[in-house]
Amino acid sequence: MTHALAIARRDLAERTSVFIAAAVLAVVPFILTLVPGITSFSRTDVITTMGTLLAVGFTLGLALVLGVTMIGRDLSEKRMSFYFSKPISASAIWFGKLAAAILSLAISFAVLFVPSYLAGSTSWQKSWNVELPIAFALVGTVALALLLFGHLFGTMFRSKSPLIALDVALMVVTGLALIGIVRPLLEGFGLELAGRVTFALGAAILLILLVCGAWQLSKGRADRKQNHVALSRFVWISMAVVLAIGGAFTAWVVMVSPGDLESPSVSQPEQGTWSFLYGKAKNRMDYNALFAYDLATGDSVRINGIRSWWSSGFSRDGKHVVYLKLPNFRASEGDLYLMPLRAGAKAEPLHINVTRGGVYTFSDDGTRIALIDSEGILSVHDLASKKALVSAKIPVKGANRRRFFFVSPDVVRVYVQTPQYGSLKLAEFSVEIYEVDLRTRALTHTGTYRCTTKNFGITVSADGTRALTVERDDTGISRANVIDARTGQLIAPAPAATMVHSALLANGSVATLDQTSGDWTLTVHGADGSEHKTPIGKMERVYFVRQLEGDRLVIAGKGAKTWSMIVADYAHGSIVRREEDAHASSFGYEEWYGSDPRRSVAAADQPIAMTDSAKTLYAWQPLSGAKKKLVQF
């Protein structure tokens, strides 16, 4: 310790000229305020801005110079023997010189910064908009990194050894390995996790560089080349250990199974047994994982590069999915991938570049896909040939909702809700209806539907002729209309003023969920004017989950403590099954979800994904009541 202090003292004494230079520079901001032209600016602003820039620039530049010279110069000028011929340990030499360098940086920074800061601390806070301790920590960390990297490169390049080629190669490998460690975390949208891992890796690298000098000098001593060999060996072996630990951690993070998800969400298509299972992974901070998951068998396929169903679309039969894979978490566009939903399936790139926020829908026969990107451009692609068949700009400004589907393999119908800018009423919107014909490549405006609220939903009958529109106002009360799905012309008015939820059934009836004093009632309004009521009971919240064969509807309801699943026979006005402590994990049957607005009757063996309060995922058969435990989260 005494010897390290002796060396630090010696090195500091050597740098008197550096401190004098800093003191001279510290006057510059004050002189600048006297220069004509600059006098028009606020005097304190000029002083604090210039003072800070000079302090930071000088300190960082000095850090690099000191890093390159503090050991490297003595080695290359064969003066390291001066220390090694004395009773001084290698670590005392290193830490003494390092302490002197750090102190030199601190003194230089203080000499330059303090006078200008004192001249206008309030102005400084306004100009830089950063807390002083944070600013110091930032400059200090960057300066320390420059100092240590300067030493690393100084030792390596001053040795003039062929080993430099190996060092450069290992630097590249290390850089790639670091990317390889952090990138998978970002692909799982674990921004905070990636940030912490990056911080930990950076701290570990700085620690290696902090210690490497002592090791280098203890093994290489006064010999320039042996110093280089010792340094390289220490740095790269330590780096390999750090990278191995980092790599192992990342491998552990990314090797997530569906059971590792913490309260996952489920996106389930109307048909098929496969669904998307996604959410944050346990003990992995904000790292997310997404799986295609077979509710029938428990098979799963991990999908990287997307965070949730927002960027995906299931085929009508539930056997395929398309999704947007972003090259990195910041990317605004990526490639579209098609994946068959089966065990061991591999996704196939469609070579279609899509911006974030795009929506997709399959043709019923599964041979074509239509997509609308964030610019409002509709394009249709043939999946077999991967060729674009048509492309058209939907001529609507400020569109906030887009729903579309294949009326036939050659015709795509689009519903676009847009504010009526010409209207005097701020809350007036319209839904514009278009059709694109692939045979004629023509875009036709087929109709308009006027609505009074931004909260607008639409579902379309399976044959594409009728649509149920829902407009929900700020009180939560909905107004529904049955309209011609192609022209937007009103067919039947709102069935109930107390309606909260509604659904268009396969036979053209409209089902509503109405609430009176906390009591919920399912009402099915027949196309012939008939009404069938089924009491649901007291619930806090309810919504439609699915329509089943045999005039049955599945409804999710939240009681005082837990959710329950209710199977209602609406033709007979009775509840045929009530599954307590069960909640449909996926979104419902309602008008708000999915790009394809059509709703259909679920197949008899179609399971519903649901979870209980113990966070267990089940595949539930609502017709039989059979329940299969799949995953304990």
Added chain:
Amino acid sequence: MNQAETPAIRIAGMTVRYGRRVAVDAASLEVPRGSVHALLGRNGAGKSSLVRCALGQQRASSGSAEILGQDSWKHRTHLMERIGVVAEEADAPPEMRVQQLADFNARLYSRWDGKAFDARLDRFGISKQPRYGDLSKGQKKQVSLALALAASPDLIVLDDPTLGLDVVARKSLFEEVIADLADRGTTVFLTTHDLAGVEAIADRVAIMNGGRIVLDEELETLKARFRRIRFSAQPLALEAASFRTALVRSWGAGTEAIVSNYDDLTFERLRSSATVQSADVSAMSLEEIFIAVAGEGTKS
């Protein structure tokens, strides 16, 4: 072996390689305590590499070095408390003043003798104010020597200490400083080109040639066994007399040889052999021996 019997320096089978070049080739050497041991060799013979490795400043490719009975690589820090070193090239920071160098060293050595340092500088006629980098080559050597000696070392290692010194300073170094150290029982190990100077004070001499130690013995023994012989016959007569030759060349109609195992009896046998009509022998200076051993065209 007690501590007094342990050599001040023991080098065993030391090899130093720089890439493919072998600077020191399996060198072994012992420096007895209290002796003045000179290591001689031509430029590039490997002396400085051997000294650096012996001092633990550089790792030898193989072999070992002990100083004062301890491994000099492992125990360098501790050992340097008892060793004074004057490096071949001036290695002190050039921006430091002489006084600062003294202050710096004073913090490092428990046996630092500031008065001795001041006195020695006075004798050298060097002020403490100049920066080390502003001193002449000879003055730098003198300051380094004064610093090394002020630490009151048990062993002093001088790597070519007369390099850059004028004749007076060189004479002073050998005759006063080193002789004084020897008188006080301090072991002195030096490498030098100044053979005349070292001849007067060295107890023991080693010669390096091509990285190998070709000779390591008491100076008196060395000088006793090396002789120049001139005789009127062919070189074969030498072999007949069992002389080992370091150098053989024609001398007029006869032969001049430098033999490394001279003794009077053998010489008489040579002189009295039938083929030799006349023969005379002369003693050799250390410089002559060195040239014979390490000069070009010699058998090493």
